Amino acid sequence: MAKDLFHQSVKTALIKDGWIITSDPLTIRIGRVKLEIDLAAERIFAAQKDGHKIAVEVKSFINPSNINDFHAALGQCLNYRLALQLTEPSRVIYLAVPIDIFLQFFQEYFIQAAIKEHHLKILAYDPNLEEIVEWRH
Amino acid sequence: MAKDLFHQSVKTALIKDGWIITSDPLTIRIGRVKLEIDLAAERIFAAQKDGHKIAVEVKSFINPSNINDFHAALGQCLNYRLALQLTEPSRVIYLAVPIDIFLQFFQEYFIQAAIKEHHLKILAYDPNLEEIVEWRH
Numbered sequence: 001m002a003k004d005l006f007h008q009s010v011k012t013a014l015i016k017d018g019w020i021i022t023s024d025p026l027t028i029r030i031g032r033v034k035l036e037i038d039l040a041a042e043r044i045f046a047a048q049k050d051g052h053k054i055a056v057e058v059k060s061f062i063n064p065s066n067i068n069d070f071h072a073a074l075g076q077c078l079n080y081r082l083a084l085q086l087t088e089p090s091r092v093i094y095l096a097v098p099i100d101i102f103l104q105f106f107q108e109y110f111i112q113a114a115i116k117e118h119h120l121k122i123l124a125y126d127p128n129l130e131e132i133v134e135w136r137h
Numbered sequence: 138m139a140k141d142l143f144h145q146s147v148k149t150a151l152i153k154d155g156w157i158i159t160s161d162p163l164t165i166r167i168g169r170v171k172l173e174i175d176l177a178a179e180r181i182f183a184a185q186k187d188g189h190k191i192a193v194e195v196k197s198f199i200n201p202s203n204i205n206d207f208h209a210a211l212g213q214c215l216n217y218r219l220a221l222q223l224t225e226p227s228r229v230i231y232l233a234v235p236i237d238i239f240l241q242f243f244q245e246y247f248i249q250a251a252i253k254e255h256h257l258k259i260l261a262y263d264p265n266l267e268e269i270v271e272w273r274h
Contacts, residue, residue, distance in 0.1 A: 030247040033204055067170055067216075075212030079204075082254055083247065110167040110220065117219055 005127070006060040007038055010096045012130040014056070019043045026055055028083045037080050040091070053091040055084060056123065061101040070111065073097075077120060094123045099133045142264070143197040144175055147233045149267040151193070156180045163192055165220045172220050177228070190228040192221060193260065198238040207248065210234075214257060231260040236270045 011021055023040035039056040057076050061069045073095055081093045097106060102124035122136040148158055160177035176193040194213050198206045210232055218230045234243060239261035259273040
């Protein structure tokens with residue numbers, strides 16, 4: 001499954017879950033630095049007036065080294081979070097991870113320690129069913 | 138200049154600066170996760186009994202996108218710092234950056250904000266002269 005298919009899969013999963021995709025990608029410019037986050041989405045929940053706004057960085061973890069993919073994912077997530085804090089602080093960034101990676105590699109002690117250290121928010125998705133399996137806030 | 142030459146350049150620069158290279162690379166295993174930091178070095182300063190111990194992640198920034206290289210560098214640095222905290226807390230991690238990148242791209246507002254946010258320690262090196270130009274603690 002090519003990288004673009006994972007992107008499309010998460011997009012479809014979010015729509016199924018009631019989200020409206022508002023940017024694909026979400027581009028943020030800060031000075032001469034341009035950042036591109038895979039997806040932005042919005043959803044109105046019944047209990048509240050304002051919508052939830054999220055940004056989603058889609059990761060496939062299809063490369064041979066899971067830890068190298070995790071280094072890149074962490075760097076992107078933290079830079080995107082900082083960029084959002086500087087431009088649109090109400091939007092929350094999620095790292096989208098395939099469910100098999102979430103259930104195996106992401107359960108390693110070190111990965112759990114990194115998630116805790118950096119307060120990462122995770123969205124685990126099923127790339128084949130195109131569904132969100134779990135939100136980890 | 139190929140990636141390995143940047144690695145060799147920083148290694149030579151550290152030796153010139155009085156450091157002893159103790160690992161090349163420094164491998165850390167935490168559970169089933171294996172991390173490899175480019176270099177580890179040690180130096181005894183006259184004023185103190187204990188040596189300074191550092192780990193150095195060498196970055197070339199030779200790819201077309203500086204920001205993508207920065208995402209990867211940030212993720213590696215923060216994961217390596219966490220791994221060191223868990224295994225050898227007295228060793229300090231530095232990100233080695235070519236001097237031209239340090240003087241230009243790294244002066245961008247967003248990059249400075251990220252360095253401040255994550256308290257990154259930087260070592261700027263001249264890849265051709267094989268010398269350390271600046272330490273940013």
